[in-house]
Amino acid sequence: MSQFAINLLFVGASFALYIGIAIWARAGSTKEFYVAGGGVNPITNGMATAADWMSAASFISMAGLLAAGGYANSSFLMGWTGGYVLLAMLLAPYLRKFGKFTVPDFIGDRFYSKGARITAVVCLIIMSVTYVIGQMTGAGVAFSRFLEVSSSTGIWIAAAVVFIYAVFGGMKGITYTQVAQYVVLIIAYTIPAVFISLQLTNNPIPMFGMFSTHTESGVPLLVKLNEIVRELGFQDYTADVSNKLNMVLFTLSLMIGTAGLPHVIIRFFTVPKVADARWSAGWTLVFIALLYLTAPAVASMARLNLLTTLYPDGPSAPALNYAERPDWIKTWEQTGLIRWDDKNNDGRIQMYNDSPAFAEKATERGWAGNELTVNNDILVLANPEIANLPSWVIGLIAAGGIAAALSTAAGLLLAISSAISHDLIKNIINPRISEKGEMLAARLSMAGAILLATYLGLNPPGFAAQVVALAFGIAAATLFPALMMGIFSKRINSAGAIAGMLTGLIVTLLYIFTYLGWFFIPGTNMLPNTPDNWLFGSLGYGISPLSFGAVGAMINFAVAFAVSAVTAPPPKEIQDLVESVRYPKGAGVAIDH
Numbered sequence: 001m002s003q004f005a006i007n008l009l010f011v012g013a014s015f016a017l018y019i020g021i022a023i024w025a026r027a028g029s030t031k032e033f034y035v036a037g038g039g040v041n042p043i044t045n046g047m048a049t050a051a052d053w054m055s056a057a058s059f060i061s062m063a064g065l066l067a068a069g070g071y072a073n074s075s076f077l078m079g080w081t082g083g084y085v086l087l088a089m090l091l092a093p094y095l096r097k098f099g100k101f102t103v104p105d106f107i108g109d110r111f112y113s114k115g116a117r118i119t120a121v122v123c124l125i126i127m128s129v130t131y132v133i134g135q136m137t138g139a140g141v142a143f144s145r146f147l148e149v150s151s152s153t154g155i156w157i158a159a160a161v162v163f164i165y166a167v168f169g170g171m172k173g174i175t176y177t178q179v180a181q182y183v184v185l186i187i188a189y190t191i192p193a194v195f196i197s198l199q200l201t202n203n204p205i206p207m208f209g210m211f212s213t214h215t216e217s218g219v220p221l222l223v224k225l226n227e228i229v230r231e232l233g234f235q236d237y238t239a240d241v242s243n244k245l246n247m248v249l250f251t252l253s254l255m256i257g258t259a260g261l262p263h264v265i266i267r268f269f270t271v272p273k274v275a276d277a278r279w280s281a282g283w284t285l286v287f288i289a290l291l292y293l294t295a296p297a298v299a300s301m302a303r304l305n306l307l308t309t310l311y312p313d314g315p316s317a318p319a320l321n322y323a324e325r326p327d328w329i330k331t332w333e334q335t336g337l338i339r340w341d342d343k344n345n346d347g348r349i350q351m352y353n354d355s356p357a358f359a360e361k362a363t364e365r366g367w368a369g370n371e372l373t374v375n376n377d378i379l380v381l382a383n384p385e386i387a388n389l390p391s392w393v394i395g396l397i398a399a400g401g402i403a404a405a406l407s408t409a410a411g412l413l414l415a416i417s418s419a420i421s422h423d424l425i426k427n428i429i430n431p432r433i434s435e436k437g438e439m440l441a442a443r444l445s446m447a448g449a450i451l452l453a454t455y456l457g458l459n460p461p462g463f464a465a466q467v468v469a470l471a472f473g474i475a476a477a478t479l480f481p482a483l484m485m486g487i488f489s490k491r492i493n494s495a496g497a498i499a500g501m502l503t504g505l506i507v508t509l510l511y512i513f514t515y516l517g518w519f520f521i522p523g524t525n526m527l528p529n530t531p532d533n534w535l536f537g538s539l540g541y542g543i544s545p546l547s548f549g550a551v552g553a554m555i556n557f558a559v560a561f562a563v564s565a566v567t568a569p570p571p572k573e574i575q576d577l578v579e580s581v582r583y584p585k586g587a588g589v590a591i592d593h
Contacts, residue, residue, distance in 0.1 A: 001391075003391050003394060003395075004147075004148055006391050006392060006394070006395040007146040007147060007394065007395045007398045008147065009395065010392075010395035010396055010398055010399040011146065011147065011395075011398055011399050011402060013399075014180075014181075014184055014399040014402070014403060015161055017180050018161065018165050018177045018180060018181070018406070019161070019164050019165055021165070021169075021173065021176045021177045021180060022164060022165030022166075022168055022169035022173035022174075022177055023168070023169075024176075025169055025172045025173045025175070025176045025177075026168050026169055026170075026172070026173060027168070027169060027170030027171065027172045027173060027439075029435065029439075030422070030435050030438050030439055030442070032170060032171070032172040033170030033171060033172070033439060033442055034101045034102070034170070034171055034266075034269075034414075034418050034422060034442075035101055035171055035266065035269040035270045036170075036171040036172040036174075036175045036270045037172060037270075038269065038270060038271070038272060039270075039271075039272055040175055040270040040271055041271075042271055042276045042277075042279035042280040042283060043279075043280075043283050044175070044176075044179055045175070045267060045270055045271050045276075045280040045283075045284075046279075046280045046281075046282070046283025046284040046286070046287055047178070047179045047182045047183075047283070047284075047287055048174075048175045048176070048178040048179050048182065048267065048270075049178075049264060049267040049280065049281075049284040049287075050182055050284050050287035050288050051178040051179070051181045051182035051185065051403075051404075051407040051408075052178055052263060052264060052267060052407055052408055052410075052411040053084065053258075053261075053264050053284070053288065053408070054182075054185065054288060054291055054404060054407075054408070055131075055134065055135055055138070055404060055405065055407075055408035055468060056134055056135050056137070056138025056139065056401070056404050056405035056408065056468075057076075057134055057138070057468040058080065058291065058292075058295075058404065059138075059185055059189060059291070059380065059400065059401055059404030059405075060138045060141065060142070060377050060380055060381065060401055060404065060405070061134075061138070061376060061377050061468075062076050062077065062080075062295050062299075063295045063296075063298040063299040063302065063379060063380045064299070064302075064375075064376030064377055064378070064379040064380060065299075065376055066295065066296055066299030066300070067299040067300070067302045067303040067306075067376070067379050068303075068376050070229075070235075070236070070237035070238060070239065070300075070303075071237070071238050071239060071240065071241070072235075072239070072241050072247075074296075075247055075250045075251040075254065076254065077292060077295065077296065078251050078254075078255075079250065079251040079252070079253070079254025079255050079257075079258070079472075080254055080255075080258055080292075081288070081292055082251070082254075082255045082258075083254055083255035083256065083257065083258025083259050083472075084258055084259075084264075084284070084285065084288060085285070086255055086256065086258070086259040087258060087259040087261075087264065087265070087281075088278075088281035088282070088284070088285065089281075090259065090484070090487075091259055091265065091483055091484070091487065092265065092268040092277055092278075092281050093268075093274050093277050093278055093281075094487045094581050094582065095265060095268060095269075095483070095487075096268045096269060096271070096273075096274050096277035097274045097581055098110075098581050099269075100269070101266070101269060101418060101422055102262065102266060102415070102418045102419060102422055102423055103120060103124060103262040103265055103266070103415075103479060103483070104117050104120035104121045104124060104419055104423040105117075105422065105423060105427070106483070106486065107119075107120040107479075107482055107483070107486060107497065108120065108423065108427065109577075110486040110574070110577070110578070111482075111486065111492075111493070111494040111497040111498070111570075111574075112494055112570065112571065112574055113494035113497075113498065114427075114428055115494065115498050116482075116494050116497050116498050116501075117423055117427065117428065118424070118428065119497075119498050119501045119502060120419075120423075120479065120482065120501065121419045121420070121423050121424055122505075123474070123475075123478035123479055123501055123505055124262050124415060124416070124419050124479065125416055125419060125420075126474055126505070126509075127261075127262075127471050127474040127475045127478070127479070128262065128263065128412045128413075128415050128416045128471075129416070129449075129452065129453065129456065130470055130471040130474060131261075131408075131412055131468055131471035131472075132408075132409055132412045132413065132416075132449075132453040132456075132457075133453070133456045133457055134468040134471070135405045135406070135408050135409035135412065135453075135457075136155050136158060136159070136405070136409065136453050136454060136456070136457025136458075137155075137377075137457055138377065138401065138404070138405040139154060139155060139157075139158035139402055139405035139406065139409070139457075140152065140154040140155040140158070140457060140458075141154075141335075141337065141375075141377050141378065141381070141401075142154065142381060142398060142401035142402045142405065143155070143157055143158065143402065144335045144337075145331070145332065145335050145337075145378070145381060145382075145398075146381075146394075146395075146398035146401075146402075147398075148334075151335070151336075152458055155454055155457045155458055156454065158402070158405065158406060158409070159450050159451075159453070159454040159457075161406060162406055162409055162410050162413065162450060163446075163447065163450050165177050165410070166410045166413055166414060166446055166450075167443050167446045167447055167450075168443075170414065170442070171266075171270060171414055174410045174411065174414060175270060177407075177410070178407045178410070178411070180403075181403040181404070181406065181407040182287060182403075182407070184399050184400055184403040185291075185400040185401075185403045185404045185407070186287070186290055186291060186400075187396065187400070188396045188397045188398075188399060188400020188401070188403070189291055189294060189298075189380075189397075189400055190206075190290065190291075190294055191393060191396060192298075192383050192384045192387070192389055192393050192396075192397055193206040193294050193297060193298050193301075193383075194206060195384075195387060195389050195393065196298075196301050196302075196305070196383060196387045196389075197209030197210075197297060197301065199215075199387055200214060200215060200216075200221060200301055200304065200305075201213060201214060201215060201221055202215055206294050206297035206298065206301070207293045207294060207296070207297050209221070209297055209301075210222065210296060210297040210300050210301070214304075221300065221301070221304065222237060222238055222300060224304065225237045225300055225303060225304045225307075226238060228304070228307050228308070228311070228314075228315055229303070229307070231314075231315035231316060232307070232311075232315050232351070232352040232353060232358075233352050233353030233355065233357065233358030233361065233362070234352075234353045237300065237303065242540075243531070243540065243541055243542065245536070245541040245543070246541065246542060246543055246544050246547050249543055249547040249548075249550040249551065250544060250546060250547035250550075252476075252550040253472060253473050253476045253546070253547050253548070253549035253550040253553075254472050254476075255476075256475075256476040256480045256549070256550065256553055257471070257472025257473060257474075257475040257476035257480065257549055258472060258475075259480050259483075260475035260476060260478070260479035260480030260483060261472075261475055262415045262419075262475075262479065263408070263411035263412045263414065263415040264411070265483075266411075266414070266415060266418070267280070267411075268280065268281070298380060298383065299379075301383075302379045302380070302382075302383050302386065303379075305383075305386045305387060306374070306379070306386060307351070309326065309386065310349050310351050310372070315352075318348055319348040319349050319350050319351070320348060320349050321347055321348055321349075322340060322342065322347050322348060322349055323347065325349065326385075326386075327385070328382055328385035328386055331385070332378055332382060335378075337374075337375040337377070337378045338372070338373065338374055338375070338378070339372070339373045340371055340372055340373075341371050341373075342371060343367075343368040343369040343371050344366060344367060344368035344369075344371075346366065349371055349372050350367045350370065350371045350372070351370060351371065351372040351374075352367065352370055353370070354369050354370035380397070380401070381397060381398070381401050383397070384397055409453065412453075413446055413449045413450055413453065414446065416445065416446075416449040417442050417443075417445040417446035417449055418442065420441070420442075420445040420449075421438055421441040421442035421444075421445045422438070422442070425438065425441050426438050426441075470512060470545075470546065472549060473508055473512065473545075473546060473547075473548055473549025473550075473552065474505065474508060474509070474549065475549070476549035476550060476552065476553045477504035477505060477507070477508040477548075477549045477551075477552025477553050477555070477556055478501045478504050478505045478508075478552075478556065479501075480553060481500055481501075481504065481553050481556040481557050481560065482497050482500065482501050482556075482560075485497065485500075485557070485560055485561075486578070487578070487581060487582060488582065489578075490569075490570065490574075490575040490578045490579065491561075491564055491565075491569060491570070492560055492561070492564045492570070493563075493564045493567055493568065493569060493570045494570070495563050495564065495567045496559070496560040496561065496562075496563040496564030496567065497560055499559050499560060499563040500556040500557065500559045500560030500563070501556060503555055503556060503559045504552040504553060504555055504556030504559075505552075507551075507552050507555055508548055508549055508551075508552035511535075511545055511548045511551075511552075512545045512548065514527055514545075515527055515528075515529040515533070515534070515545045529545065531544075535548075535551075
């Protein structure tokens with residue numbers, strides 16, 4: 001059986017499973033559509049939450065970013081993991097006790113204002129649409145390679161599958177589909193990692209293999225990797241970061257952005273009671289850890305495998321002849337995600353740090369510039385091929401990569417749909433709408449969101465993880481502060497919350513668009529996106545657009561407290577509500593407002 005047929009079998013079987021589950025668990029009421037009826041088992045919900053949270057960025061891009069940047073890119077790992085702990089401890093139980101369907105629902109009621117609800121909806125939609133771009137892009141990357149179609153066609157296929165199981169199944173269908181997707185993606189991620197760890201270190205546990213001895217050279221694997229990248233002009237894989245301010249802010253932005261993700265927060269409303277929400281959060285951490293403890297090992301081993309393939313006799317010896325390149329390079333070249341440009345016309349594949357600092361050494365070796373461009377998003381997907389693993393493993397990782405993208409896309413699209421149908425239409429535009437009418441509005445909103453996500457996925461502003469990082473920055477600067485202040489401060493009023501969210505959103509978007517292009521149109525940025533041009537760049541501590549969400553959050557907090565201090569305090573019943581949410585009296589039963 002050909003590799004294409006195997007890939008098609010694995011991917012097709014997974015699609016049939018997802019659609020079958022959606023048909024079986026089709027939502028029959030608004031409560032089932034929004035929160036799966038509120039009766040999901042904590043372990044089941046933990047698995048579904050893990051799949052919802054571990055997006056294409058986690059499965060596809062994170063290891064690629066770590067492979068490209070080493071320790072310098074570990075902020076993604078620390079920020080996303082730490083953020084979930086923050087969400088589980090500081091927000092989830094209290095929001096579950098409040099007993100509402102959505103994040104704008106909480107903000108609208110807590111800040112007793114339609115304006116606050118509308119502001120939260122706007123922030124949610126901007127964040128979720130930005131986030132879902134990365135999922136559609138990731139799905140396109142996976143489809144383009146494994147089903148041998150264009151990336152654009154892959155995105156349309158992904159949109160069709162999500163449409164079938166999300167529009168009809170709602171949260172109920174999505175929950176059980178995400179359980180299946182988690183099983184698929186975690187098996188797909190760990191099995192190749194075990195194979196590769198055994199090949200390189202004789203250790204079957206990847207997270208331990210990363211710190212074990214590299215079998216061929218007899219030195220620790222990370223030491224071997226450092227030697228190779230240093231010889232090619234890159235900084236050591238384990239090198240420290242010079243701009244620690246930016247790294248701290250970026251990690252913080254990812255953390256509080258994670259804690260403000262509405263599609264993850266809504267998951268804690270699907271369990272029966274507050275205690276179940278806590279158990280669900282704990283199980284989610286277990287399921288997330290299985291992938292996140294493996295990702296650094298996958299990254300380091302992928303980087304080592306790639307470079308030893310290109311320089312089989314070491315970096316100081318001639319590079320691989322292009323005519324002798326392995327089949328996996330030929331395959332990925334067809335997708336356009338690997339490109340080779342023979343700059344010195346020697347027929348060999350030189351890959352090195354094409355920078356002024358390494359120019360003299362490169363000239364001595366007869367090199368005329370880096371010749372190989374490898375998209376970071378392909379390393380995890382290409383890992384089995386690089387390591388010559390069996391065909392069925394390649395088919396499995398194809399299904400896993402697609403599952404990761406679709407699971408998070410479905411959660412985000414549901415968050416958008418709920419915000420429009422429940423928070424805008426039901427609570428503001430037409431409060432007397434029937435349940436049947438609200439269900440129709442929810443499904444139409446979901447369909448419209450899928451079409452918008454598909455369009456934006458066809459023209460993404462960057463590779464998956466970078467786009468996702470921008471979404472986390474927006475969530476950090478807008479929703480997270482409002483949620484924190486809504487739970488832990490009785491003094492913050494509606495005027496303060498609205499002013500804080502709007503200020504955080506505007507300031508963050510202005511900073512991002514200044515360096516990354518207005519409305520993500522390439523080439524229209526006001527200033528070059530270089531560290532020297534960033535805020536504090538002249539001091540050597542420039543704040544990246546991807547890190548600015550933490551600054552936006554601080555501004556949000558400051559504005560909210562300042563405005564609340566000079567305006568009337570919240571009504572007594574709202575202050576009592578905050579008190580009742582914070583303290584455990586009656587915590588086993590959700591408050592119904």
